[in-house]
Amino acid sequence: MVKINTExxxxxxxxxxxxxxxxxxxxxxxxxxxxxxxSASDGLVHLLKREAMGKGVRVSFHEEESAISIExxxxxxxxxxxxxxxxxxxxxxxxxxxxxxGVKVLGVNVYVDSVMPE
Numbered sequence: 001m002v003k004i005n006t007e008x009x010x011x012x013x014x015x016x017x018x019x020x021x022x023x024x025x026x027x028x029x030x031x032x033x034x035x036x037x038x039s040a041s042d043g044l045v046h047l048l049k050r051e052a053m054g055k056g057v058r059v060s061f062h063e064e065e066s067a068i069s070i071e072x073x074x075x076x077x078x079x080x081x082x083x084x085x086x087x088x089x090x091x092x093x094x095x096x097x098x099x100x101x102g103v104k105v106l107g108v109n110v111y112v113d114s115v116m117p118e
Contacts, residue, residue, distance in 0.1 A: 002061060002068065002103050013101055015061075019054035022070050025096040026089050027053060031080035036073040036113040045114040047075055067104040070097070075114045086110040
């Protein structure tokens with residue numbers, strides 16, 4: 001949870017807000033099939049449904065700087081330029097989260113866990 005102090009009082013933003021914003025921004029980028037989660041039981045990567053996309057996002061809070069870092073696990077379509085997609089996702093997530101919350105995003109790490117055909 002991030003706490004922002006204003007003249008009128010304090011604003012607290014939960015981690016779920018950040019995971020939802022980051023997941024939505026990432027999946028809206030071209031070439032992204034969806035968010036991914038690795039199963040602990042069999043080690044396989046699973047494509048998450050739209051309502052569970054937050055499970056493919058991890059947010060780390062940096063209280064001393066009132067900032068966050070975001071880690072995304074994604075599945076991409078075959079035939080796409082993976083470095084270009086990761087770069088676009090990082091920019092989109094950083095912009096959307098900062099625009100919606102005003103919280104500084106220190107870093108966005110994108111992990112491509114699988115490639116799937118369209």
